[in-house]
Amino acid sequence: MAKEDAAVVEEEEGGGGGGGKKGLIITIVVAVLMLGIGAGGVWFVMSSKVDEMQMLIDDANSQLEQEMAPRREIKGDPWYMDFDPPLTVNISGDEVEHFLTVGITVLSYEKESFDALNNYRPMLRNSLVIMLGDAHYEDLLTPEGKERLRDLAKETIIGVLDDNEQLGDIAEVYFTKFLMQ
Numbered sequence: 001m002a003k004e005d006a007a008v009v010e011e012e013e014g015g016g017g018g019g020g021k022k023g024l025i026i027t028i029v030v031a032v033l034m035l036g037i038g039a040g041g042v043w044f045v046m047s048s049k050v051d052e053m054q055m056l057i058d059d060a061n062s063q064l065e066q067e068m069a070p071r072r073e074i075k076g077d078p079w080y081m082d083f084d085p086p087l088t089v090n091i092s093g094d095e096v097e098h099f100l101t102v103g104i105t106v107l108s109y110e111k112e113s114f115d116a117l118n119n120y121r122p123m124l125r126n127s128l129v130i131m132l133g134d135a136h137y138e139d140l141l142t143p144e145g146k147e148r149l150r151d152l153a154k155e156t157i158i159g160v161l162d163d164n165e166q167l168g169d170i171a172e173v174y175f176t177k178f179l180m181q
Helices: 002-068 111-119 121-133 137-141 143-163
Strands: 079-092 097-108 172-180
Touching: 079 111, 079 121, 079 137, 079 172, 097 111, 097 121, 097 137, 111 121, 111 143, 121 143, 137 143, 143 172
Parallel strands: none
Antiparallel strands: 079 097, 097 172
């Protein structure tokens, strides 16, 4: 009986050792599978985030391109109104009085604004003469001074139209003649 007990003990030990190897293999396989699943999950999440970020970058780039592109809006037919004859005013200088003669043309893309310009022409001429008379000779010697005067002319025209409750879509004001003496 002792021999049978020893054989049973050997079988149990041998069987337990083989089961231990199987358990270790199963544990390793499960660990590798878990690592693979984890890595796959991380890759899936990260790839979707990368795609999402790439879409945001593409949207931002296209918006930037649109904003940087020169704007070319179809505004309609241009309507030009000339202040004829040109406006002539006295302007002050450092030592002597000077004369300034300015030809002004106004551009609008709306017929209603063009009609308002024509209807209020005497008021507009009066306001422009007063505005031009405040100019100083030395300020108008530079291109920047002329541009400031042109901007003031545009503001004056828009102000007269606004004061008279007219819609004044004035696109631009041009000096078609500019003579100082």
